[in-house]
Amino acid sequence: MAEDARSNRYLSLLERQRIATLRRDGLGVRAIAAQLGRAPSTISRELRRNRLAHDAGYDGDLAHSRARDRAHRPRRGRLFTDHELRALVQAKT
Structure with missing residues (x-):
């Protein structure tokens, strides 16, 4: 996701770099x-x-990379995996 498209809810790369500094x-x-x-x-x-390991400090670039990796967990949608729920939703439409 583009950096400017992210919500203010999340720390930006610039904020993480400032935290490190x-x-x-x-x-x-x-x-x-x-x-x-x-x-x-x-x-x-x-x-x-x-x-970082063994309290070596905080690296803003690495932290941002890790945060982006955590944010992009591959997950299947609930309706895709729960057939009973999907049938219930389809019946309502």
Whole structure:
């Protein structure tokens, strides 16, 4: 999905890169959140979820790549897999 087409609900690549820079500069979670206009819990969760192995830091580009991979889980639709539900929906139309 194109970066500009994504909702503000998700962190952008630029925001993740800024988190990495601000974290490297020694800012805390609340200070980073204030600068980005995000909730501290969002920043904390992002850092925890995408921290590199052995607390080596946070890489915004890698974190964004991982987030995009998680967002594109291949899933079949519920109506495709649940034949009983599909029959019920088709009967209503």
